[in-house]
Amino acid sequence: MWDAMIKLEQLTKYYNKKSRGIIDVSLEVHPGEIFGFIGPNGAGKSTTVRTLLNLIYPTSGSAQVDGLDIVKDTIAIRKQVGYIPSEVNFYGDMTVKKFIKYASSFNGEVDEGYMDHLVEMLSLDVDRKIEDLSFGNKKKVAIVTALVTKPKILILDEPTSGLDPLIQNKFFQILDAEKKKGTTIFFSSHNLSEVERICDRVGIIREGKLVRVETIEDILKSKSKRVKIKTKDTLKITEQMIQVEHQNGNISFIFNGSIDELLKQLSAINIEDLSITEPTLEEIFMHFYEKEDIS
Numbered sequence: 001m002w003d004a005m006i007k008l009e010q011l012t013k014y015y016n017k018k019s020r021g022i023i024d025v026s027l028e029v030h031p032g033e034i035f036g037f038i039g040p041n042g043a044g045k046s047t048t049v050r051t052l053l054n055l056i057y058p059t060s061g062s063a064q065v066d067g068l069d070i071v072k073d074t075i076a077i078r079k080q081v082g083y084i085p086s087e088v089n090f091y092g093d094m095t096v097k098k099f100i101k102y103a104s105s106f107n108g109e110v111d112e113g114y115m116d117h118l119v120e121m122l123s124l125d126v127d128r129k130i131e132d133l134s135f136g137n138k139k140k141v142a143i144v145t146a147l148v149t150k151p152k153i154l155i156l157d158e159p160t161s162g163l164d165p166l167i168q169n170k171f172f173q174i175l176d177a178e179k180k181k182g183t184t185i186f187f188s189s190h191n192l193s194e195v196e197r198i199c200d201r202v203g204i205i206r207e208g209k210l211v212r213v214e215t216i217e218d219i220l221k222s223k224s225k226r227v228k229i230k231t232k233d234t235l236k237i238t239e240q241m242i243q244v245e246h247q248n249g250n251i252s253f254i255f256n257g258s259i260d261e262l263l264k265q266l267s268a269i270n271i272e273d274l275s276i277t278e279p280t281l282e283e284i285f286m287h288f289y290e291k292e293d294i295s
């Protein structure tokens with residue numbers, strides 16, 4: 001019995017001497033867990049996923065999926081894993097239905113009832129030709145193909161890119177149901193808000209290196225906000241306010257403290273305009289790096 005469904009040990013991939021993919025990435029995904037893998041463009045998310053599926057060879061290090069070695073046991077792994085690639089380049093004149101059945105048959109037996117359910121949830125027209133579909137519809141095909149054989153592990157590389165918000169919502173409902181069934185899910189994304197919705201833990205990757213692994217609970221506790229204020233009064237700058245910028249009566253900063261305290265402080269001055277928004281991923285990374293420096 002393996003206690004990690006997915007285990008990476010110092011997994012490293014260089015495309016050539018100069019081009020780094022990922023460096024020394026070690027992490028474990030537990031059975032039944034949804035693990036978010038987030039990072040900006042070029043961080044190494046697709047490299048990690050493609051290495052796990054043996055679409056590219058690791059330069060060094062190792063990894064196991066359900067106790068199977070990613071290099072030696074590729075075929076056995078493919079039967080356990082549903083994979084959604086970030087890019088979907090399907091072509092040909094097969095209908096969607098035929099294509100899903102054909103493509104998923106390599107991974108296992110298709111559950112027709114589940115296929116009908118997924119197709120309906122995602123509003124996918126199964127009688128259309130695969131080559132006539134938009135990118136978003138091809139992405140839906142990739143989702144259904146990955147799920148219809150009911151794999152016990154899902155490896156998803158930016159699965160929501162190209163999906164409209166309504167369909168994204170349906171997709172999260174599908175993943176919620178998968179989680180209830182005990183499926184283990186590795187979910188890569190550059191959007192922290194979306195992984196927050198469903199993930200138990202997140203790993204943050206930047207410039208090929210895993211920067212941190214945190215529970216969503218801890219991220220939410222430590223999460224900063226971007227605040228913009230327009231005022232003619234003087235705002236007292238506290239140590240919870242970082243990256244403070246003043247411009248034409250506007251003050252903007254990242255706030256790392258209790259929102260309640262901030263609102264109390266702001267209510268003491270005359271405010272013409274106020275916005276409190278999610279910081280960008282880069283700003284969150286900076287926050288994490290600051291924590292790194294302290295520890």
Ligand SMILES: Nc1ncnc2c1ncn2[C@@H]1O[C@H](COP(=O)(O)OP(=O)(O)OP(=O)(O)O)[C@@H](O)[C@H]1O
Binds near residue numbers: 021041045046190
């Ligand atoms: N085929 C390749 N040859 C050379 N370098 C590559 C290749 N594929 C990726 N890289 C490099 O590896 C690094 C990681 O890229 P990767 O595609 O894994 O990032 P990512 O986090 O998935 O980004 P994105 O969100 O843009 O897809 C980048 O610096 C990229 O330039």
